[in-house]
Amino acid sequence: MLVEGLMRTVFFTFITPTFNRVDKIHRVFESLCQQTLRSFEWIVIDDGSKDGTKEQIKAYQQEADFEIHYYYKENEGKTSALALGIPMAKGELIIIADSDDCFVAETVEKFSEAWLKLTEDEQEKCNGILALCVTQNGQNIGEDYRNEGYYNPIDFAFGGEIERVGENWIASNATILKKHWVLNDAEKMLGFIPESHFWNKIVMSEKPIAYRINQRLRIFYVNENEPSLSVGIRKKAPKGLHFDAHYFITHYTDLLWKYPKPYLKHLLKYALFTQYLGYGFFVGLQRLPLMVKILYSLAYPFAFLLRNRYFR
The missing domain is CATH 3.90.550.10 (Spore Coat Polysaccharide Biosynthesis Protein SpsA; Chain A)
Structure with a gap:
């Protein structure tokens, strides 16, 4: 049947x-x-x-x-x-x-x-x-x-x-x-x-x-003798990752209260890729709602400290 x-x-x-x-x-x-x-x-x-x-x-x-x-x-x-x-x-x-x-x-x-x-x-x-x-x-x-x-x-x-x-x-x-x-x-x-x-x-x-x-x-399959497709993806595709982080923090703000960890992780990623792409603090700030602007301002210095390690 x-x-x-x-x-x-x-x-x-x-x-x-x-x-x-x-x-x-x-x-x-x-x-x-x-x-x-x-x-x-x-x-x-x-x-x-x-x-x-x-x-x-x-x-x-x-x-x-x-x-x-x-x-x-x-x-x-x-x-x-x-x-x-x-x-x-x-x-x-x-x-x-x-x-x-x-x-x-x-x-x-x-x-x-x-x-x-x-x-x-x-x-x-x-x-x-x-x-x-x-x-x-x-x-x-x-x-x-x-x-x-x-x-x-x-x-x-x-x-x-x-x-x-x-x-x-x-x-x-x-x-x-x-x-x-x-x-x-x-x-x-x-x-x-x-x-x-x-x-x-x-x-x-x-x-x-x-x-x-x-x-x-x-x-x-794990531990095969070939490079992962994701190796170096942060440097290969920063614009796509920047886009994804921006979309997440602007469209899913409700997640901040119940699931703060993934939300803040994407917020930090947005700041990191904003810096890596050379957009600068104020360019990144202009694209955000008011509440997210405040969080982004707080995250930006941490991203600056982590940037070299993150993109190493």
């Missing part, structure tokens, strides 16, 4: 943004081939690879018994790649599978079981199903969730549990994700905006219900 219901009501879209990962992307393909439920498509957004990724995906298209869609674009980063791929998704749920990840064979089945427990009204309001991760060596990443089932996504994101749990993986409500993972012309010019910017927008704008399962579905 579950499979029959799934085939009628749920269709998954896996989206993989990739850049020069032809030696790793086989992990995603092999994981998809092993899925116990087959109701999905795979969208690959090639963000300017020069390593034969196109030819590899074309070969996968000939071999696979599921839909594979390949799109090439100039290199602009993961955020823009997802902004291209997400609107194309036909699925009711979207899973972002990084190009160097793999996942267990029951991934689609487990996400489906959790999703189908919800009523249609609950599905409409739910931002997705959250699951846990494990390393390639079988070691759990972080602790289990405090509880399975419904949880408060705002409290989870800003109340400290996310740091205790560590790496997560989500099958996202496609309608909600498509609404918020959008870049305007000015944002496209930034080149990079952290993914957390969009997850925060979903949580704070939609205030959705959310559901999670204490199962480790994603295999997250």
Whole structure:
């Protein structure tokens, strides 16, 4: 009954943004081939690879018994790649599978079981199903969730549990994700905006219900002999990080009273990137509401003291 219901009501879209990962992307393909439920498509957004990724995906298209869609674009980063791929998704749920990840064979089945427990009204309001991760060596990443089932996504994101749990993986409500993972012309010019910017927008704008399962579905590779994509990102993409910090402190001021730590952290980041970009104190001050101006004035000297260490 579950499979029959799934085939009628749920269709998954896996989206993989990739850049020069032809030696790793086989992990995603092999994981998809092993899925116990087959109701999905795979969208690959090639963000300017020069390593034969196109030819590899074309070969996968000939071999696979599921839909594979390949799109090439100039290199602009993961955020823009997802902004291209997400609107194309036909699925009711979207899973972002990084190009160097793999996942267990029951991934689609487990996400489906959790999703189908919800009523249609609950599905409409739910931002997705959250699951846990494990390393390639079988070691759990972080602790289990405090509880399975419904949880408060705002409290989870800003109340400290996310740091205790560590790496997560989500099958996202496609309608909600498509609404918020959008870049305007000015944002496209930034080149990079952290993914957390969009997850925060979903949580704070939609205030959705959310559901999670204490199962480790994603295999997250650690300690591989290649540089992390995030190494040096503060110096590579200061404008995007500055934009994100400014958006956070001006749009989510209510968080200051209940969750001061993440709010003040973004405030300090705004001051740091304002200095790093050479905008100066008064330029940064002009873009803020009155209450935030006061906090920014207090944070600015601390940012000056931390700046060399932060950007080292």
